[in-house]
Amino acid sequence: MATAYVSTTGSAGYPGTVGSPTSLALALANAAAGDVIYIAPGNYLSASSLTYTGATGTSGNQVSFIGDTTGTFTSSIAGPVRLTPVANIATGTTNNVLTITKKDYINFSNIVFENASAKSTLLTLDGCTYVTFTKCVFIGSIVCSNNGPTKPLTHTWSKCVLIAGRPLISFTVGSHTSAYNNPFVIQDCLLFPLLTSGIIRSIELGSGNVNAGGGNIQNCTFFGGDYGVNWFGAYSTSNPLVVSNCLFLFFGIALHSDTTANKVVSNYNRFTTATLSNVTVNTNSTTGGLSGVDLFDSLLTGINNLQPFTSTLVSSNTSFGTASGAPATDIYGVTWTGTSPDAGAGTYRVITSNPTNIGYSGGIERNPST
Numbered sequence: 001m002a003t004a005y006v007s008t009t010g011s012a013g014y015p016g017t018v019g020s021p022t023s024l025a026l027a028l029a030n031a032a033a034g035d036v037i038y039i040a041p042g043n044y045l046s047a048s049s050l051t052y053t054g055a056t057g058t059s060g061n062q063v064s065f066i067g068d069t070t071g072t073f074t075s076s077i078a079g080p081v082r083l084t085p086v087a088n089i090a091t092g093t094t095n096n097v098l099t100i101t102k103k104d105y106i107n108f109s110n111i112v113f114e115n116a117s118a119k120s121t122l123l124t125l126d127g128c129t130y131v132t133f134t135k136c137v138f139i140g141s142i143v144c145s146n147n148g149p150t151k152p153l154t155h156t157w158s159k160c161v162l163i164a165g166r167p168l169i170s171f172t173v174g175s176h177t178s179a180y181n182n183p184f185v186i187q188d189c190l191l192f193p194l195l196t197s198g199i200i201r202s203i204e205l206g207s208g209n210v211n212a213g214g215g216n217i218q219n220c221t222f223f224g225g226d227y228g229v230n231w232f233g234a235y236s237t238s239n240p241l242v243v244s245n246c247l248f249l250f251f252g253i254a255l256h257s258d259t260t261a262n263k264v265v266s267n268y269n270r271f272t273t274a275t276l277s278n279v280t281v282n283t284n285s286t287t288g289g290l291s292g293v294d295l296f297d298s299l300l301t302g303i304n305n306l307q308p309f310t311s312t313l314v315s316s317n318t319s320f321g322t323a324s325g326a327p328a329t330d331i332y333g334v335t336w337t338g339t340s341p342d343a344g345a346g347t348y349r350v351i352t353s354n355p356t357n358i359g360y361s362g363g364i365e366r367n368p369s370t
């Protein structure tokens with residue numbers, strides 16, 4: 001188990017040191033179970049797609065890639081950590097940012113995965129289990145596939161922002177002769193599907209998947225599109241996908257199952273203008289009403305007392321959800337301020353002190369007033 005240090009100019013052998021860091025390519029190729037890899041702020045450009053070929057982790061010795069956005073561990077100037085493989089900078093053509101095949105227990109946090117074309121595939125997880133993303137941003141589509149019950153979908157997205165012109169996350173799960181569980185989790189996330197062509201959808205499951213089941217989507221805010229969740233195939237009706245405490249804004253169909261209602265279950269969700277199709281509504285979900293979300297209102301009007309995408313002072317989202325199985329905090333890490341979790345990813349909270357805003361450009365800090 002080692003602690004590794006990565007920078008945009010690193011060239012030392014893995015794992016490197018703070019004063020002599022290694023490269024991202026070497027870290028992805030040489031990471032071992034239990035290693036912690038700190039990635040210094042910067043834009044990691046590559047002429048080709050990145051592939052993780054290091055060791056698989058275990059439940060007790062996971063591999064962790066951490067974007068050191070504050071510069072604390074890498075002795076760097078604070079700023080974002082962006083992974084952007086660029087085939088042609090002039091035209092903005094990009095490749096798949098990262099591919100992981102048959103690896104388990106890999107964690108990523110504080111990283112922006114960016115594809116210049118938001119309608120292109122960004123991240124591929126093939127035959128992996130327990131890959132976790134925390135406080136990450138994805139600009140482009142994520143494709144996940146499993147190999148049946150030996151490699152079920154057990155990934156987690158927590159406190160993430162996803163933007164894409166295809167399905168934000170597309171799942172393909174294998175069929176099996178008996179029932180098996182895919183306990184993936186998407187929680188405290190903001191999801192923005194963009195119009196490119198055809199049907200706009202946020203999260204989609206492909207056909208097939210006999211006897212597959214499971215999955216939880218909790219406290220997420222979905223913004224626009226034809227479908228919020230689009231579920232196909234022979235998914236289990238005894239172990240369905242459960243969607244709870246979510247807020248769906250400006251959708252045609254928020255939750256859709258192709259044939260049978262019990263494949264997708266709705267609990268404590270708010271649908272402002274959306275309809276449901278072949279979905280079981282178990283408890284306290286409602287349709288209609290205002291968004292109840294701060295859409296940069298506070299910042300635009302100079303109040304600066306609310307964080308974007310959180311519940312407003314008078315909001316139907318406040319305490320709308322259930323605490324059962326819900327995350328303890330919202331997308332900003334704030335404990336739910338009502339008696340129960342809100343619907344959506346952000347809870348109402350007045351910022352009582354002036355926030356510190358740091359503009360980061362080319363390694364230069366800018367005054368917040370500029």
